[in-house]
Amino acid sequence: MKHAFVTGVGRRLGFAICQRLLDQGWQVSGHYRTPSDATTTLAGRGATLYQADLEDADAVIAMVTTLQSSARLDLIVHNASCFTPEPDDLAAKARWSDACHRVHVQAPMLINEGLGALLQASDGDPNVVHITDIFAERPDPQYRTYTAAKAGLDNLALSYAKHWAPKVRVNRIQPGPILFLPEHSEAHKKRVLANTLLQREGGLDPVLDAIWLLIDNAYLTGAVIKVDGGRFLAQ
Structure with a gap:
């Protein structure tokens, strides 16, 4: 049975990724920070879950060390993210910048380094998917620290695509x-969609479909799929 490890499974996209993997007969391991209805559901469906704060390198290493005893590993999806509005105070900026880097760059690097041997030992077509952001290439100055960290995650994927070729494929979704989010106002939604070519919210299924496209196409590595309704072009 193929085995996938997904980060940030306690809500939204990470939860949906695990649900589809389980539906398709995969063995699923998932990381979460805070327990939720989603983690309860996944555990009830047989997923193996690990609680860890990705800002804590020791916690990430402990999680990875446990996962190293897995019989096999065929897929890693780096989905976990950390996002709040850019703070104004310099001390708060320093803490926020450190958190962004740890979650979006350091933790994925530690996971890749720690689980790379398992991936390379897979007798299938092992994959890693980094879920980044369209602003990794065209940053939004309002969220400059977050987008810089996502750019780091984006670039990290390219490094591993080279490092692990030809055995492991590594791709990106933006x-x-x-x-x-529930806290987004109607004015914010209208403003964003006005700058999106398709002028509608995408939902989770287009991202799930993009992940499976990357999994199924054995000749893709170092690639990127923008699942953004054309927002990148409209900026």
Whole structure:
């Protein structure tokens, strides 16, 4: 049975990725930071879950060390993210910048380094998918620290695509406005969609479909799929 490890499974996209993997008969391991209804559901479906704060390198290493005892590993999806508005205070900026780097760059690097041997030992077509952001290439100055960290995650994928070729394929997905947060105002939603060519919220399914496209196409590595309704072009 193929085995996948997904980060950030406690809500939204990470939860949906695991649900589809389980539906398709995969063995699923998932990381989460905070327990939720989603983690309860996944555990009930047989997923193996690990609680860890990705800002804590020791916690990440401990999680990876446990995963190293897995019989096999065929897929890693780096989905976990950390996002809040850019703070104004310099001390707060320093803490926020450190958190962004640890979650989006350091933790994925530690996971890749720690689990790379398992991936390379797979007798299938092992894959890693980094879920980054359309602003990794065209940053939004309002969210400059977050987008810089996502650019780091984006570039990290390219490094591993080279490092692990030809055995392991590594690709990127850059989502746009797929699913607004509950705290987003109607004015914010209208403003974002006005700058999106398809002028509608995408939902999670287009991202899930893009992940499976990357998994199924054995001649893709170092590639990127923008799942953004054309927002990248409209900026």
